[in-house]
Amino acid sequence: MHKEKIPKLTIPRLSLYYRALLESRESAFISSEELSKLTQFSAAQVRKDLTYFGEFGTPGKGYRIVELKEVILKILGTGRQRNIALIGAGNLGLALLAYRGFAVQGFRIVAAFDSNLSKIGKTFEGVLIRGMNELPQVVRNKNIEIAIIAVPANVAQEAVNKVIKSGITAILNFAPIRPKAPKGEEILNIDLSIELERLSYFLKRKSKKV
């Protein structure tokens, strides 16, 4: 059994390998070299990443595509549906609600919440907007495992607190703050300003190299 520690970045790479596999319908097998070409990661990286979880390849041939896809699904736990609660039904929240792009992967926003009374009770994309007070029971009833935070910065920590109290442990946060949370919670931050500032830094450096 493999006991090595798995690098953080291995997981998103697995997602990308999976995507590449979806586009590889020509052959039954794929080599780490081919996966490397498709994903821009090195072939050694591909092999290393995969062997953290087992030995799936056959020397001389490569990886059986059908099998590898199943394996990655299993590792990521995306074989089944995962229900999501959307917190915040503003512009961004509603855009995420309308974005059905990740439904294919099994993720589904099954409930939405807002504290704005004028929104509560309305339905968008077939999803009813509820008051935050309903969060705990809806999480329980609808078997919600993930929350997406799409509220303004000034109420984001409060929203995160309520989400955690409702029993959710996996959070995707779009608010431009780093929420504080107890151990055992997994919070991923998607922070527009920070990404733009990274780009700005890149532009700055570039303009200096005359």
Added chain:
Amino acid sequence: MHKEKIPKLTIPRLSLYYRALLESRESAFISSEELSKLTQFSAAQVRKDLTYFGEFGTPGKGYRIVELKEVILKILGTGRQRNIALIGAGNLGLALLAYRGFAVQGFRIVAAFDSNLSKIGKTFEGVLIRGMNELPQVVRNKNIEIAIIAVPANVAQEAVNKVIKSGITAILNFAPIRPKAPKGEEILNIDLSIELERLSYFLKRKSKKV
């Protein structure tokens, strides 16, 4: 002069230091220890990050907040306005257009583009939606340095190609693909599916630890 190579993650940390500084109005000075408390990064990390760019602190006191803020702005190149082109005026695109949150940092979407004829000519949030053919001249005229890609996956590479051809070198990509681009381009990917899959992996692991 410092010549050490700067770790990739130093830059987003600088952004977070800056944010913390905005909230530190009590005193004129702040120590790496205090910044550590505010940002969750270690004090040594704070000092290391800052010294890549110079020596800004005074032993025994810490960093002068006003000065440090200026320094970080200068490093990141966020002291001045950066103009952005939005590619794709669908749900997500329009939500980004409406999100004025990063305007304060000097980032501004000054033009929007779509290939859907029914959208071209309309105005959202004071920004006219134009056809993609207008991209090159608008980039030139409006001094646009950054593009945000918010188009469906199947046309994203094409959009990126056009953006690059128009002379833009910094791209924030929301489409669930890894665009191919020549060297010299900086592309940051914000990929919802991948983040959700990371959360799924986390949930999977968690459920195993019984």
Added chain:
DNA sequence: AAAAGATTGTGAATAATTTCACTTGACGCA
């Protein structure tokens, strides 16, 4: 003016991650 106290800046040590390079196993063909 000296001593005490605080905190920076930084080499060195450690940790994490990726790449290298080689061994081994599987397949296909003569």
Added chain:
DNA sequence: TGCGTCAAGTGAAATTATTCACAATCTTTT
């Protein structure tokens, strides 16, 4: 069956990033 080839798996090396720990230095106090 045996040989050649291909590609996985993997320790070791290299690279990258973070943490440690302490000398240097500035401030404050007495």
